[in-house]
Amino acid sequence: MQVLKFGGTSVGSAENIQKVKEIVSSVQGQKVVVVSAVGGITDRLISMARTAESGDRTCFENLQSIIDDHFEIIDKLFQPIEKDEVIKLIEPDIEELKIIIKGVYLIRELSRKSFENLSGMGERLSSKIIARYIGANWFDSRHYIKTNYEFGRNQVLIDETQKLLSEVKLEMGNCSLFPGFISSNQKSENTTLGRGGSDYTAALLAAAFDADNLQIWTDVDGFMTADPRVISRAYCIDKLSYAEAMELSHFGAKVIYPPTIIPAFQNSIPIWIKNTFNPSAPGTLINNEKVDIKERQIKGISSIKEVSLLTLQGIGMVGVTGISMRMFTALAANDVNIILISQASSENSISVVIGGDQASIAREAIEYEFRREIAQNHISPVTIDDKMAVVAIVGENMKHTTGIAGQLFNSVGKNGVNIYAIAQGASELNISFVIKEKDIRKALNVIHEAFFLSDYSRLNLFLAGKGTVGSKLLHKVVSQARKLKEENNLMIRLVGVAGSRNMLLEREGLNAATVIEDLDKIGEACTIESFRDRIIEMNVANSVFVDCTASEEVASVYQSLLDANVSVVTANKIASSSSYAAYSKLKATAREKGVKFFFETNVGAGLPVIAPINDLVKSGDKIERLEAVLSGTLNFIVNTLSEENPLSEVIAEAKAKGFSEPDPRVDLSGTDVVRKLLILARESGYVLEQEDVEVEPFVPAEYLDLPSLDAFMDKVKDLNPVFENQRKKLASEGKRLRYAARLSEGKAKVGLIEVDSKHPFYDLEGSNNIILVWSENYNEHPLQVKGYGAGADVTAAGVFADIIKVANV
Numbered sequence: 001m002q003v004l005k006f007g008g009t010s011v012g013s014a015e016n017i018q019k020v021k022e023i024v025s026s027v028q029g030q031k032v033v034v035v036s037a038v039g040g041i042t043d044r045l046i047s048m049a050r051t052a053e054s055g056d057r058t059c060f061e062n063l064q065s066i067i068d069d070h071f072e073i074i075d076k077l078f079q080p081i082e083k084d085e086v087i088k089l090i091e092p093d094i095e096e097l098k099i100i101i102k103g104v105y106l107i108r109e110l111s112r113k114s115f116e117n118l119s120g121m122g123e124r125l126s127s128k129i130i131a132r133y134i135g136a137n138w139f140d141s142r143h144y145i146k147t148n149y150e151f152g153r154n155q156v157l158i159d160e161t162q163k164l165l166s167e168v169k170l171e172m173g174n175c176s177l178f179p180g181f182i183s184s185n186q187k188s189e190n191t192t193l194g195r196g197g198s199d200y201t202a203a204l205l206a207a208a209f210d211a212d213n214l215q216i217w218t219d220v221d222g223f224m225t226a227d228p229r230v231i232s233r234a235y236c237i238d239k240l241s242y243a244e245a246m247e248l249s250h251f252g253a254k255v256i257y258p259p260t261i262i263p264a265f266q267n268s269i270p271i272w273i274k275n276t277f278n279p280s281a282p283g284t285l286i287n288n289e290k291v292d293i294k295e296r297q298i299k300g301i302s303s304i305k306e307v308s309l310l311t312l313q314g315i316g317m318v319g320v321t322g323i324s325m326r327m328f329t330a331l332a333a334n335d336v337n338i339i340l341i342s343q344a345s346s347e348n349s350i351s352v353v354i355g356g357d358q359a360s361i362a363r364e365a366i367e368y369e370f371r372r373e374i375a376q377n378h379i380s381p382v383t384i385d386d387k388m389a390v391v392a393i394v395g396e397n398m399k400h401t402t403g404i405a406g407q408l409f410n411s412v413g414k415n416g417v418n419i420y421a422i423a424q425g426a427s428e429l430n431i432s433f434v435i436k437e438k439d440i441r442k443a444l445n446v447i448h449e450a451f452f453l454s455d456y457s458r459l460n461l462f463l464a465g466k467g468t469v470g471s472k473l474l475h476k477v478v479s480q481a482r483k484l485k486e487e488n489n490l491m492i493r494l495v496g497v498a499g500s501r502n503m504l505l506e507r508e509g510l511n512a513a514t515v516i517e518d519l520d521k522i523g524e525a526c527t528i529e530s531f532r533d534r535i536i537e538m539n540v541a542n543s544v545f546v547d548c549t550a551s552e553e554v555a556s557v558y559q560s561l562l563d564a565n566v567s568v569v570t571a572n573k574i575a576s577s578s579s580y581a582a583y584s585k586l587k588a589t590a591r592e593k594g595v596k597f598f599f600e601t602n603v604g605a606g607l608p609v610i611a612p613i614n615d616l617v618k619s620g621d622k623i624e625r626l627e628a629v630l631s632g633t634l635n636f637i638v639n640t641l642s643e644e645n646p647l648s649e650v651i652a653e654a655k656a657k658g659f660s661e662p663d664p665r666v667d668l669s670g671t672d673v674v675r676k677l678l679i680l681a682r683e684s685g686y687v688l689e690q691e692d693v694e695v696e697p698f699v700p701a702e703y704l705d706l707p708s709l710d711a712f713m714d715k716v717k718d719l720n721p722v723f724e725n726q727r728k729k730l731a732s733e734g735k736r737l738r739y740a741a742r743l744s745e746g747k748a749k750v751g752l753i754e755v756d757s758k759h760p761f762y763d764l765e766g767s768n769n770i771i772l773v774w775s776e777n778y779n780e781h782p783l784q785v786k787g788y789g790a791g792a793d794v795t796a797a798g799v800f801a802d803i804i805k806v807a808n809v
């Protein structure tokens, strides 16, 4: 035998009831169907009852609309001759409903008895209509499910219910239908089973009839790995143990109501969660099969919002017995349901999570209970954190597996989500923790990824600067997307872009291929500060800010972004070559926050320079000397100068080729090389400031002081013969000009040098860079890195590599 339960949405309209009929007809063998009230009817009955109690005549309009809705369903489902018969079937219930409402309205009192009668009326109506429509024998659950009022609610009398149901089993044909939710007490007065009551009815029937399985037909495909409204990548879990399902449904996952599982669990009846609107989806199977150790450690994440964290604390609690008993008794006496409890071994405080709407009742109850201790300052007044959420990870395989909590809190922590309280039972089936409600999306995303519940991890990118390097980077984001997803399980999603005037932000992702045009068309005006504020406000997980500008203002927002747990990847050298204090604070913040601050392209563009130096330093080596050519632009200039190619034209060419800084005077003044040498020196362990670097500009200082770039480009023509003469002279001596950077004995210097053919810089072609590193280990023969030192493609590739490194794949 199979027991099939259909919830309110599944029977919410005539069309849906037709689907129910198809599902029931497709089931072979003996079947028992349980139905809820038509979707929304129970709430409407209750609200109507309250309206009647307050003496408001609109209760009668509400009543008529409830009746009309049922008649409309009958109208759609049945042929004219049958309709009258069905209406006759439900007439006595409708009459009873009218009488009770009239009574409540007249007496202005809604007694518990009337309430129970009214709230179960939806199932009485729906079950009769549906039984007739699907051709099932109708059985009145009130005759078989017996309750007793205890501890403020109706408790099912299991033995008596079992006995009555086993008797009725003998009378049942191939297809029977029972209304869910309704029951009666020993005086045969109508009662109901409370929240999730129809599921419970179905489980009781399945247990009493020893069914082969219990099918809960609802409007989702099954238990999802996380709330799909928050995590779009959440997917349906194929199998769960009873305990896992119980834990998941306790928090948030409203697929089934926990007590439902108990009768099925006790009788080892498998439960299927199936979707009425997608019946071919496999659904979730809940049973007591042994958990396969190869399965994922975490099956799902559940979450609950709109809760408050209430804390009682004070030194007067330490070592005093009965404090928790008094606190919990006070809460129970006021019908406050406790969702989570946390107490540290210091016994100095007890925190509980309760529904947000019960926070003030709970506070009053506890403060009253501890009024003496509070007056004597032994215990502090209760503190309440509102707008909180509880998140729980659930999985039987967590048992005795080390590192789960570490992985959980590490992933949440490095995304800047603060944890207010933690609870884990000794069963190790569930780790629950409390966070601010505003962080829930972020927390669920990172946990979903951390435990590989997602097929891939995701980086959320915010880009400032869409010029030479930035636009190439956007191409990379587009061209590499598929490969990264397939081979590295990494998805890079562009969620924000800012140019110098406009920005676009979209949590679900922008189109990297069109974003530059989109920015002009639909971008909103911005400053770098407003862009930063929006990034922080969006609070997305695994976010990376990428700076492809040469702007000081942009560099000045890194600190606040890192403080907000946003990683920073930058091609812009300004931050790392600003004051040593600011540079080291950025690095320290990234370390503290568990995020990344990467700037590999600051030196040597796409060449790996900073990483190898970092590795040497980490391995305990000491860097003693650096000699390098660090300017792609200046090397290109000295290599390209000729009679036909005078200085002024070669400068313009370096800019056109994307080698120079947006303002080439930054290169020609030596500033760009100073910045790079400073960064290399700092990364090598030296504490230096820009002023400590001795600098000889590539062109005389007076040329650099001109008010505009155009004026400079005009004036620099004067230097064409000077540079050409110098080149000729050097060529005749077998020498070449190089703009070199040197760090030795802690002293840094940049400037022009003449090199002969024996010098390692002599053959350095085009815009190439070379970096020679002498250390304790590399003393006779230096470590050497050589290759393209500038250019949009290589730089964008380097920035992209840094971005991927943030994801650690």
Ligand SMILES: NC(=O)c1ccc[n+]([C@@H]2O[C@H](COP(=O)([O-])OP(=O)(O)OC[C@H]3O[C@@H](n4cnc5c(N)ncnc54)[C@H](O)[C@@H]3O)[C@@H](O)[C@H]2O)c1
Residues within 6 Å of the ligand: 464, 465, 466, 467, 468, 469, 470, 498, 499, 500, 501, 528, 547, 548, 549, 550, 551, 553, 554, 571, 572, 573, 601, 602, 605, 632, 658, 659, 660, 661, 662, 789, 790, 791, 792, 795
């Ligand atoms: N070109 C290279 O070979 C190379 C190599 C390594 C590093 N870099 C660095 O890359 C950075 C970008 O260089 P580029 O050649 O792409 O410069 P670019 O001038 O082509 O692009 C910079 C862009 O940043 C924009 N911008 C300026 N201020 C901004 C702000 N406040 N907010 C948002 N956008 C702003 C500009 O409008 C421009 O579009 C520079 O810091 C440069 O030093 C370049």
Ligand SMILES: N[C@@H](CCO)C(=O)O
Residues within 6 Å of the ligand: 601, 602, 603, 604, 605, 630, 631, 632, 633, 634, 659, 660, 661, 667, 672, 789, 790, 791
């Ligand atoms: N302007 C820089 C770009 C690379 O940092 C150069 O010419 O080297």
